[in-house]
Amino acid sequence: MEKTVYIRMRNRVQTRPRDPIYLKDAAQIIADDSVLSKLQKIIIHQLSEKDGNIVVIDVMKVIELISKQFDDIEVQTIGPAQTIIEVVSKSKGVSIPFFLLIWFLLFFGSALTLMNFHDDVSMRSVQEKIYTIITGKKETKPLLFQIPYSIGLGLGMILFFNHVFKKRINDEPSPLEVEMFNYQMDLDNYVILNENKESMKRVHDD
Amino acid sequence: MTIKIIIIIFLGLASGLSVGSGFVAFLTVLGIIPRLTQLTKTMKMIQSYEWAVVIGALAGVWASLRDPSLNMSAYFLIPFGLTGGVFIGMLAAGLTEALNVFPILAKRIRLDGEIVILIMAIVFGKIFGSIFQWIYFVHR
Numbered sequence: 645m646e647k648t649v650y651i652r653m654r655n656r657v658q659t660r661p662r663d664p665i666y667l668k669d670a671a672q673i674i675a676d677d678s679v680l681s682k683l684q685k686i687i688i689h690q691l692s693e694k695d696g697n698i699v700v701i702d703v704m705k706v707i708e709l710i711s712k713q714f715d716d717i718e719v720q721t722i723g724p725a726q727t728i729i730e731v732v733s734k735s736k737g738v739s740i741p742f743f744l745l746i747w748f749l750l751f752f753g754s755a756l757t758l759m760n761f762h763d764d765v766s767m768r769s770v771q772e773k774i775y776t777i778i779t780g781k782k783e784t785k786p787l788l789f790q791i792p793y794s795i796g797l798g799l800g801m802i803l804f805f806n807h808v809f810k811k812r813i814n815d816e817p818s819p820l821e822v823e824m825f826n827y828q829m830d831l832d833n834y835v836i837l838n839e840n841k842e843s844m845k846r847v848h849d850d
Numbered sequence: 851m852t853i854k855i856i857i858i859i860f861l862g863l864a865s866g867l868s869v870g871s872g873f874v875a876f877l878t879v880l881g882i883i884p885r886l887t888q889l890t891k892t893m894k895m896i897q898s899y900e901w902a903v904v905i906g907a908l909a910g911v912w913a914s915l916r917d918p919s920l921n922m923s924a925y926f927l928i929p930f931g932l933t934g935g936v937f938i939g940m941l942a943a944g945l946t947e948a949l950n951v952f953p954i955l956a957k958r959i960r961l962d963g964e965i966v967i968l969i970m971a972i973v974f975g976k977i978f979g980s981i982f983q984w985i986y987f988v989h990r
Contacts, residue, residue, distance in 0.1 A: 738960055746959055750971035755979025758942070759987065762980070768988055770914075774930070777913055780921040787984065788924050792931035794980035798973045799932075800939020804885055804947075805969050819885065819947055820965060827953035 646716050649683065650674040652723040653703055656832070658730045665689040667709075670701055670727040679714065686713065691731060699729040700840040726836055758797070873907060880944030882937075935980075942976065 652672045659665060667673065668684035675683055686709055689701055703725045710719055762768065771793075775786035805818050817825075877883065883903070887893050912918070946952070956965045 742959060746955065747967070747971045750968060751975035751978070754972040754975035755982070758976050758979040759983045762983055768984075773914070773917075775924070775927065777918055778920055778922050778926050778930070779924045780919045781924075785984075785989070786927065789927040789931040790984040791981065792928045793935035793938075794977050794984065796932040796935020796937075797939040797942070797980055798935075798977040800936035800941075801943040801969070801973045801976065802939075803889065803936065804882070804940045804943035819881070820952055820969070823947060823950065824953045824956070824965070827950070827957070 646718045647676050647679065648718050648720055649676075649679070649710070650720045650722060651703070651706065652721070653701075653706070653725065653727045655724055656728050656730060658732050659691065661731050661733055662691050662693075665691065665701070665729060667706065670729070671706065675717075679717065682713075683710065686710065689729070691729075695731065697731040697733070698835055698839055699731070700836055701727045701729060702840055726840060728832055728835055870907065874903070877903065880941060880948060882940045882944055885940070885944075939976065946972065 650673070654670060654672065657665075657670055659669065664687045666684060667686040667688050670688055673680065673683055688706055688709055689699060691699065703721050707719045707721070710717060771786050771789050772783065775781070775783045775789060805820050883896070883899050887896055887899065952965055952968060956968060
């Protein structure tokens, strides 16, 4: 009688360079106890130098390996059709000078951008006019309006990104976290199609 | 004469229509109102938020075209400035997010976990730039 094995490929797996990748690393397996431990120890890929830092393992390769070793097993796959193996060489920390450079780049960049924006939309004359509308007096330095405005500017950005210095206003992910997630998904999709030799067939491949 | 007046009325209406719909479209693209309702969990009130935008825009039109004078205390400017600032800050944040700057930048310097620090750079930069401009820069 054929035994059924259920396999669900993981989305992303991180490994060290030159490690063998076992099936249990790359996929979740449900199988009969008699074959489970053997299945888990199948080496589906041996990482080498020329692999680069991303390898895509297609589920077809996994099925092929399993059916080579066991002839009475039927494989059922669920979920993603491939696993992205990410080779993490050593855990690279953030380089502090590089980080500071970016930080100050963003800091002065946004300061300048904002000043240019204010100039572009004639913010100054509008604010003087608002001052005159409210109080009936002329004032070339309506600081009573401008200082709260400046602070509010920062508050608005924090509010939008839902971060009050890491503290959350509520539990929902911030738009930026969603954006990071989408970006990662796009990268993964690109990698799945382009690094996986099985998923494309070109005219001149032979 | 009448035909001239009709043409003027038509032109005014047309330009107002395009500017107004452009403003609303811009707000929609940047997703500020959904963001605010999501933060405060007041999805049911979204219709009155729409009216707030419309009435606010009309008040702005009235103030900029008629030059009224309300003769109130100058301290009314503080909440006015603060809320105006928050609104423009959210506009700027929405724009930065729409341009996808942060995910790419954070990935490049491997700072995926702590984008907050990058956001804070931009937030402080904005506050600094704004205060610097109003206190020092404009009077040089």
